[in-house]
Amino acid sequence: MEIELIVNGRPVAARLEPQQLLLDFLRDDLGLTGTKRSCDVQVCGACTVLLDGLPVSSCCTLAVEAHGRDVLTIEGLAERDEFAAIERAFARHAAVQCGYCTPGLVLTIHALLAEGALATEDGIRRNLAGNLCRCTGYKAIVEAVRELAGTGNP
Amino acid sequence: MSTKVETATRAGTAVGLPLERVDAGEKLRGQARFTGDLDVGRMLHGKVMRSPLPHARIVSLDASRAERLAGVVCVLTGRDLLDLPSPLYGHALKDRPIVAIDRVRFAGEPVAVVAAEDEATAEAALALIDVEYEELPAAVTIEEALAPDAPLLHEGPQRAGLFHGLGELGEREGNVCYRYHIDRGEIEAAFAHADVVVEGEYTFPAVYQYALETHTVIAEHRPDEITVWASCQHPFLVRAELADLFGLPLHRVRLIVPYLGGGFGSKSYTKMEPITVAVARKAGRPVRIRNRVDEAMLTTRRHGLRCRMRTSATAEGRLLGREVELWLDTGAYADNGPRVTATGGDAAPGPYRWAAYRVDAACVYTNTSPSGSYRAFGATHVQWIGESQVDEVARRCGLDPLELRRQNLCVTGEELRAGGKPLDADLIGDVEKVAEAIGWGRPRQRWRGRGLSVGLLAAGAHPVSNATVRLESDGIAVVLVGTTEKGQGARTVMAQIAAEELGLPLERVRVQGADTRYTPYDRSTGASRSTTLAGLAVQRAARDVRDQLARIAGSDPDPDEYVALMRRHFGFAGGELIGVGEVRPRGTGSYAEGPVFWEVCVGAAEVEIDPETGVVTVLRTATVADVGRAINPKLVERQDEGATLQGIGNALFEEMLWIDGQLANGDLLEYRIPTLRDMPAEMTCIVVENGDGPGPYGAKGCGEGALAAIPAAIVNALADAGVPMTELPLTPERVWRRIRELEKEATGG
Structure with a gap:
């Protein structure tokens, strides 16, 4: 199949198999390896990209779904x-x-900040629960988000 | 930051400051390269065919249909290993074939590997491999494996691995692959004269480490050289095992380690490297194998544990004796099980002044996936058990658990294990700090409880680390150190140490990742050893450079003069000063003389139980990072916070479950790890700096202790709320059933 889309502000045209995942298209065909693969089942959030400004798991999105977007x-x-x-x-x-x-976390935060979805403690807990982090214990992330949302001490 | 600092007053240019991580920008921008982001030319993709049965003989294996599929280059099977000196590996015990040879010992064991031009083709080819199995009786639990008529997983004499390090190998004894025993004092007397005896049986589950980056390896095999890019924590130990397996000298095996997407022990020692090298050898081209999460779960995990323990005390609350039996489920292959067993045995008595204690620990083979290292192994397994008994003693004696600990904890300098390192921390001070942080002693509501826990973890592993610092002619110092950056901040800490010693700003120091061809030897990245041991090697290497500069200058030079001095020394704008640092054991290096230091595992928690649902909420936690000296206090806190959340997961809901020998919750839809919703509303880390560590500036390691401390503090908090538990994880169902049982007991029903 042939698709045309905008990736990071630039037009891209590609031929690909209908079953190809957006994650593989970005990483393997376009070399955008900043998008990470982990759980493969839309749980961890590591593969998050923004599709028309909204966070999606690229591991569970077909590349063809990004056509025209x-x-x-x-x-x-x-x-x-x-x-x-x-x-x-x-x-x-x-x-x-x-x-x-x-x-994936940074892209999610970027999208949700724009929506005002991270303005409260509850909003942060609820809306960022789809991005797993096994290292930080989340506290540092919450502190950074509070600072960005203007709700915490910098 | 100043670059003009006198040597005598240099303290403070980098060490002790909460500096930003040197890798933050690269990682935030998605530029940091992990193994899976690399593409080496002509690279094939490998997919592993795994056994569907927990125990079986391979009657026949025919890969010819798979090999004929377009795009498939080769299929590796056990037959391809016959020309190797030995196809078995394992750093502790050589018990594991690179790929199954004639038998499989767990559901998920690699039976064959397809190498193809792309992953999808390799995956498709797996269905074309025909294997006939003859199923064998399986022992999938510790009880089944220890039964008198249990099927044996391994036969013949045990073979020590290259890094066994655990003394003489005994005779093979059924499915027990290792025993650890400590006997101290008159144990019978310690119970015979006791007023209080607490005893119980306990269970700790198998747990998955879940590093977000799964095991990923790229291998290239040429006739006399192996190159491996791997997500591994211990490149030098992997190098040694590969050299041994494939019959090459060490320098002909090269391990290159990019950034690791988390480790937590799951990438320690040797994992997917041998199988990837073997398939690359057959293919004659580089091959990449990337585990999916379900495969990572079958590659390594934390040991499940059964424990019987009893503790005795006087009526006044003086602890007398402790007797412990431990059985650890190491799965089908030993991996790091023997060390985990010994470390658990060492942690089991707890840091108290016992009249006597006895520990019998056994590492048991079962027909399940192999268990290895996971952060704070051994200590996490047993601290919650021992500490729950200490609290029960306090309850029966009518004493405050904090007061009982004050009276019984060892103090600095006291011997903990015969001939081993004496206590090198102020545990009473530490536990008082966490108690205060969670409001110990203040009134609390019904269904809320508070708990404390204190323990120690033998840390540091074998103390051998080398490092090199190269001062380039442009005045930038390059640190070569084998420590792998897995998220803990090793590159930042190493840069801070070199910057401090050389009086340079952090941006003029660069730390290179591990490449065994160029980086000096470092034993491993684990056991909280890097800051203490590799950091000490870096400090010595940087001092060596500074000494050379001082000799050239005739006095201690100003860092601004380094470039001019080197130009004068070499006579042109080139050359470099090379400093070397070495760390090795003072004694023989035997484990009995150790550990390098005792990592402090002290924590506290306050929980709330919903009696209607059994749901436990952790309201607040406090941990102590007793680090001697914090090279970077911010990173120290972040280590404790991460370990705290892992501790909450281990305590409350993480558990790998097997049904008929099959892992039943083998992906992240069914195996849950903590999310942001699980973070306690209040999470405090207290950094304690008593300068009592053996590392640079009095530092000692951190990052694991909180994981051992938090489950123990949570269990004690539940008991404080009236719900004592003996089985982890504390799932709502388990807690709910316990509450009902206690209600029945209370009403005499």
Whole structure:
């Protein structure tokens, strides 16, 4: 099949098999390895990318579903101005350890901050529960998010 | 940060400061490379065919249909191992074939590997391999494996692995692959004269480490050289095992380790490397094998445990004796089971002033997936048991559990194990700190409870680490150290130590990841040893460079003068100063003289139980990171927080379940790990710096203790709320049933 889409602000055209996953398309065909594979069953959030601005698990999304749509991966977000604040907050709070969950988590946070879904403690707990992190114990991530949402002490 | 600091006043340029991680930017931007992100030319993809049966003889195996599938390059089977000196590996016991030869011992054991041009083809080819099995009786639980008529998993004499390190091998004894025994004092007397005896039987489940990055290995085999890119924690030990298996000298085996996406012990020692090298050898091309999560769960896990323990005391609450029997389920192959068993045995008495104690620990083969290391192994297994008995003694004596601990805990310098390292920490001070942090002694509501726990973990493994620091002619120092960066912050800490010694800002220090061709030897990244031992080697290497600079300058030079000094020394803008650092044991290095240090496992928790549903909520936790000296206090806290959440998972809901020898919850839909919702509302880490560690600046390791301490504190908090438990995890069903039982007992029903 042939698809056309926007990836990180640039038009992309590709021929691919209908069963190819968006995760494999991004990693193997486009070399965007910042998107990580872990659970394969839409539980861990490591493969999260933004599809038309909304977080999706690319391990459970077909590449053809992205036809005609806009995909943002961590490599694309890192080029944007808004990324600087996220990078500062995460680095300052040491909210990065092994870094494997980080790209998916950062994309999720970026999307949810824009929606105002992380403005409360309950919102953070509920809305970020779909991104697993085995290293941090989450406290550092919550501190970084509070800072970004303007609800905590920087 | 200043770059102009006198040597005498340099303290504080880097060490002791909560500096940002050196790898944060790379990781946040998705630029950090993990093994699965690499593509080496002409690389094939390997998929593993796994046994469907827990115990069986392989009657026949025909891979010819799979080999004819377009895109398949080869299929590895046991027959391909016949030319090796021995196809068996295992760092403790050589008991495991690279791929099954004539028999399978657990459901999930690799039987064949397909190497194909892409993963989908390799996967499709697995269905074309025809295997006929003759099923054998299986022993899938500890009880079944210890039964007098149990099927034997292994026969013939035991063979020690390259890193057995546990003394003489005994005669093979049924399905027991290792025994650890401690006998101290007159144990019978310690019980005969006791006023209080607490006893019980306990169960701890098998647990999955879940590093988000699953085991991933790329291997290339040329006739006299093996190159491996691997998500492994211990590259030098893997190198030695591969060299031994494939008959090459050490320098002909090269391990390259990019960033690791978590480890927690799951990538310690040798895992998927031998099978990947073997298939690459047959294919004549590089091959990558990447475990899915379900395969990672079958590759390694935490040992399940059965325990019988009793503790005696006087009516005044003086602890007298403890007797412990432990059985650890190591699965079909020993992996790190013997060490886990010994460490559990060492942790079992707890750091109290006993008149006598006796520990009998056995490591048992079963027809289930192999168990290895998982953060704070041994200590996590037994601390909750011993500490629940200490609390029960306190209850029966009418004493506050904190007061009972004050009276009975060993103090700094006291001997813990005959001939071993004496206590090197202030445990009473530590437990008082966590007690205060959770409001110990304040009134509490019904169905809420508070618990404390204290323990020690033998840490450091074998103390051998080398490091090199190269000061380049542009004034940048490059640290070569074999420690792997798995998220703990090793590269940051090593950079801070070198920066401190050389008076350089952190950005002028670079730490290279492990590549055994170039990085000096480091025994392993685990057992909380890196800051203490590899860090000490880095400190010595950096000091060596500084000494060389001082000799060149004729006095202790200012870091701003380094470039000019080197230019003068070499006569042009080139050359480099190379500093070397070595750490080795002071004695013979035997385990009995150890450990390198005792890692402190002290924590406290407050929980709430919903009596209608049995759901346990952890409201607040406190842990002590008793690190001697925090090289980076921020990273120390982050270690404890991560271990705390793992402790909550281990205590409350994580459990691998087998039905008829099959792992029944083998993926993340059915095996749950803690999410952000499980984080306690209050999580406190207290960093204690008494300068009492053997590492650089008085440092000692951290990051594991909280995982042993938290389940114990939670169990004690439940008992404080009136619901004593003897089986983990504390699932709602288990807790609910216990509450009903207690109600029945209370009403005499």
